[in-house]
Amino acid sequence: MKETHEKLQKGILKPSENLELKIKKIEENEGKIHAFINIYLEEARKRAEELDKKEKKGKLYGLVIAVKDNIAVKGMKMTCASKMLENYLPPYNASVIEKIIEEDGIIIGKTNMDEFACGSDTTHSAFQTTRNPTDLNKVPGGSSGGSAAAVKAGFCDLALGSDTGGSIRCPASFCKTFGFKPSYGSISRYGLADMAMSLDQIGVFSEDVYGIQLLFNIIKGDDARDAVTTTQKQSTTKNKVAIVKEFFENCDKKIEESVREKIKKLNAEEISIPSLKYALPTYYLLVYSEFASTMQKYDGLKYGSKGKPGDLTETVSSARSENFGLEVKRRILLGTYITSKDYREAWYVTTLKARSAIKSEIEEKLKEYDYLLGPTMPMEAWNIGEKGEPTQMYAADILTVPINIAGLSAISIPLKNGGLQVIASQGDDDKLLKFAEGLEK
Amino acid sequence: MEIDKQTMKRISETSRIKLSEKEEETLTKDLNNILSFFSEIKKLELDKGEEYYIGRKKSKQRKDEPENRKEESEEIVKAFNSEEDRYLLAPKSL
Numbered sequence: 211m212k213e214t215h216e217k218l219q220k221g222i223l224k225p226s227e228n229l230e231l232k233i234k235k236i237e238e239n240e241g242k243i244h245a246f247i248n249i250y251l252e253e254a255r256k257r258a259e260e261l262d263k264k265e266k267k268g269k270l271y272g273l274v275i276a277v278k279d280n281i282a283v284k285g286m287k288m289t290c291a292s293k294m295l296e297n298y299l300p301p302y303n304a305s306v307i308e309k310i311i312e313e314d315g316i317i318i319g320k321t322n323m324d325e326f327a328c329g330s331d332t333t334h335s336a337f338q339t340t341r342n343p344t345d346l347n348k349v350p351g352g353s354s355g356g357s358a359a360a361v362k363a364g365f366c367d368l369a370l371g372s373d374t375g376g377s378i379r380c381p382a383s384f385c386k387t388f389g390f391k392p393s394y395g396s397i398s399r400y401g402l403a404d405m406a407m408s409l410d411q412i413g414v415f416s417e418d419v420y421g422i423q424l425l426f427n428i429i430k431g432d433d434a435r436d437a438v439t440t441t442q443k444q445s446t447t448k449n450k451v452a453i454v455k456e457f458f459e460n461c462d463k464k465i466e467e468s469v470r471e472k473i474k475k476l477n478a479e480e481i482s483i484p485s486l487k488y489a490l491p492t493y494y495l496l497v498y499s500e501f502a503s504t505m506q507k508y509d510g511l512k513y514g515s516k517g518k519p520g521d522l523t524e525t526v527s528s529a530r531s532e533n534f535g536l537e538v539k540r541r542i543l544l545g546t547y548i549t550s551k552d553y554r555e556a557w558y559v560t561t562l563k564a565r566s567a568i569k570s571e572i573e574e575k576l577k578e579y580d581y582l583l584g585p586t587m588p589m590e591a592w593n594i595g596e597k598g599e600p601t602q603m604y605a606a607d608i609l610t611v612p613i614n615i616a617g618l619s620a621i622s623i624p625l626k627n628g629g630l631q632v633i634a635s636q637g638d639d640d641k642l643l644k645f646a647e648g649l650e651k
Numbered sequence: 652m653e654i655d656k657q658t659m660k661r662i663s664e665t666s667r668i669k670l671s672e673k674e675e676e677t678l679t680k681d682l683n684n685i686l687s688f689f690s691e692i693k694k695l696e697l698d699k700g701e702e703y704y705i706g707r708k709k710s711k712q713r714k715d716e717p718e719n720r721k722e723e724s725e726e727i728v729k730a731f732n733s734e735e736d737r738y739l740l741a742p743k744s745l
Contacts, residue, residue, distance in 0.1 A: 434711075488695055544682055547682070
């Protein structure tokens with residue numbers, strides 16, 4: 211989208227013209243793809259008209275941006291793809307949205323996702339299934355499937371997603387586009403409906419690294435309203451990269467070939483990170499624990515879908531049982547169980563210790579190498595409805611979850627087969643994006 | 652079987668999620684499958700401490716100064732499912 215950005219900045223292309231190009235694509239194909247839960251064309255057109263007349267152009271002037279429906283945009287519904295929040299209107303803009311508006315970006319609508327981010331293929335939305343623009347019978351990946359599909363289908367220039375265990379990188383790989391998950395703490399989560407607060411990060415989709423860099427540089431930064439944000443320090447350059455042996459276990463052969471071909475000239479050293487074998491259980495057990503906790507706020511009283519009349523327990527319980535999908539319920543029940551007094555030590559505390567072990571092993575390697583390389587996903591996009599059983603779906607996250615466990619920075623670069631995942635230390639976002647630029651050609 | 656019928660009833664009560672008989676059955680099976688799928692983590696020899704922080708080791712603080720957010724507070728009250736005099740009305744506890 212570099213070309214579009216430059217044309218807008220130079221005044222060759224007007225914001226309203228850019229918007230109409232996107233709307234045309236939406237009219238042609240959204241009926242088949244279902245990327246959006248809610249689109250706001252009238253509001254977008256009004257904003258574009260205002261921008262047309264503006265003299266001083268912000269850095270995102272006239273660019274059309276789609277936003278995952280778990281990020282608050284005032285005036286637009288925020289459903290998190292759940293019946294619980296079907297008609298919820300957030301009373302404020304997320305920090306990232308404030309920044310986008312300030313820089314003259316045009317927000318066109320809210321994209322589909324797995325309900326409360328519980329999924330890896332966007333088939334767990336309460337409202338609709340998004341289809342992969344590269345093959346309509348396939349899933350777009352998840353949980354930010356709508357955002358990835360919107361970018362790939364040309365419905366927008368850029369899109370925001372969130373990534374807890376691969377929810378940006380997976381759809382980027384499946385939809386054959388670029389998806390970036392910055393280091394934990396790089397982007398404020400104020401206004402993001404959290405899934406697992408020690409793992410979540412907001413990130414960006416674009417058809418090129420230029421777009422990722424552009425939007426990332428605007429939305430990143432310290433925010434008093436998100437206590438974990440910090441100005442990240444860049445690590446020293448080691449001039450060495452590594453490819454991780456464990457990443458190729460159970461990987462589709464064609465994807466492995468594509469990855470190895472792409473990185474041929476980098477002279478990557480092959481290394482092993484044995485504790486990765488425990489990354490998947492560690493990740494999911496952490497998610498269940500934190501998710502159960504954060505979902506307590508949905509009681510149908512303060513906002514959201516109401517429960518049946520009755521006493522407090524009945525009202526709250528019915529609101530939750532009627533408005534949460536099956537996967538959401540599974541995760542809440544599991545989280546409640548493994549953090550309860552009798553089982554906490556065996557499950558939750560063990561998980562925290564496993565996290566320490568995995569995190570320190572990866573960090574050790576990143577003291578020696580600038581980047582760790584491997585495939586983003588061990589398989590290509592599956593058919594819609596194919597992975598119905600939870601553990602089948604969980605297993606697909608095996609290559610993306612270690613990054614969130616350690617709070618690292620990672621990007622998925624589309625390849626002929628699958629995607630290349632490049633991983634860097636926490637704090638090395640700019641360095642990573644610069645490196646990704648080099649790999650783009 | 653790690654989670655039995657009794658335990659499931661207790662978990663669903665604690666989570667404030669009312670389950671039908673059928674859901675209870677399906678979910679009990681699901682949860683047991685999932686825990687067994689992840690049970691290898693218990694084999695890990697761990698001498699490390701528990702990791703709670705990913706990045707900042709020290710909590711950030713802000714000044715305790717009031718902000719004027721009247722517009723937002725109006726929207727928040729509008730979203731209450733039951734309201735009286737700007738108070739959220741909740742049903743009785745018992």
